[in-house]
Amino acid sequence: MSDNSLPASASLRRKSPGVARWLPLAKSIGWASLSIGLFVAFWEFAWWRGWANPLLLPPPHIFLANLTEQFRFFDPNGERIGALSTGGSFLSVLGVIGWSSLRVFLGLLIGFVASVIVGVAIRYFGIFGKLTLPLITMLAPISPVAWLPVAIFVFGIGNPPAIFLVFISIFFVMVLATLAQIDAVPRHYIQLARVMGASKRQIFLRVILPAILPGLFVTLRMNLFGAWMVVLIAEAVGVGSGLGQVTMMARNTFNASLVFFTMTLIGLTGFLFDQALRLIQRKVLWWIQPSNIGAL
């Protein structure tokens, strides 16, 4: 009762929490700008002094100069291996980014859901676990790049091999993470649920699942960048579109400006993906403190 009876003082204090919330954000944006700005400045300085050959290491003011010229190389029209596109607009760049992002997103989604299901099945059904766990443990350390030929043999070229590779890059790790998370659920949680009359199904849905999700999400986020690397390799080799394809084409045509422009796009997209996952984590898995999220 006494907690709710202070409306006057609460409204007086309302202003400062708002400022307190924005100030750290402004600060972190400031530091981020400074961090990137110093790097760019150093690069430009190296060019100005003649240390960096503009053909090999063109500084940002060069590779960002003629954007429409760069845009020509981005062909969003799906799955054909080709050079110059019919596109050439900002939209076609977004289209290319969209294709790569879609592959990463689908691979992560399928991988996350499948690995949690398999991990839970291993712990819940003894025989299934005995049959699959040795295999999974053996396959887990194989690099996704080694799966690349397999992906092309099985799926040909196009979206499926790229999605498959992203899937492979997180599946085994996430199965093992699911097992570790299940084993780490406090025994008392389960005992209490049993005492309160919960069935096996209820214990799983209402105790084990919420208890393991935060840890799994952290694992997912840590594997996000790995997924991005894999999708670029897949696109460079087996898929006719996407940021990886543009990078490979830029290499083949000795277009250093395009390489760095694409790298900038990849960096930005990866950053936005990570931010989106953080946001999901904060909204859906709200019981984990924001400070804990920031640390990971």
Place this chain on the structure above:
Amino acid sequence: MLGLSITNVSKVWNPDGPDPVPAVTNLTLDVKPGEFVVLLGPSGCGKSSLLYIVAGLEEATSGTVTFDGLPVKEPSPERSLIFQEAALFPWLSVRDNVGFGLSIKGGQPGARTEKVDKLLRMVGLGGAGDKRPDELSGGMRQRAALARALAMDPKVLLMDEPFAALDIQTRARMQDHLLAIWQASGASVLLVTHSIDEALALADRIVVFTARPGQIKAEITIDTPRPRDLRGPEMIDLARRCEALLAEEVTKAFQEQELL
């Protein structure tokens, strides 16, 4: 027969392994409805094992446990359990934690909320229903755990060193709280502790355990009305008696550990 009956119960951990550990041996104990029984003993003497068996979470190696005449085979909401740490689910608000068992049971959400709010007020957490468990202090969390147990209308509360993690001041407040709730609810309580003062403040009957494997060494009935003056001559005498009984067992437990 009403109440809890523990007859010739033994529990061996890891019975088929190379190193079986007898936790409880041939133990017989009755708890009448509404009675407050405290199990007092050195740590690792099998008190907690006994509590788990009574809860139905572990099976006795031999012997029987019956509750209101029926054999105990599995956990049941009528035998609620409270641990040393509150073990509230961090993904639920305090209110949803307290109402967890009720929501498992089903029934009208409206009636459920009403009951939960009543319980929260009863344990002094009336304003904290919407908070997250990690926003509460240790004592508040343990009170929420108590409310969660009470929500199931238990006939017996099984408490495994429920206040051991709290500071001494909070602990005393919680003991008073528990007594009030116990008297209001009419449930019996089986509480494990190694604190003599806690046992004296709370118990109708103190059951002193031997070192492992746990057996009953002595039973002390206390008729003194509560609240009790632990500094008074009568309680001091009882405390000395308990201390003497425990001291022998603690020595034995130490010797055994050194032999191992």
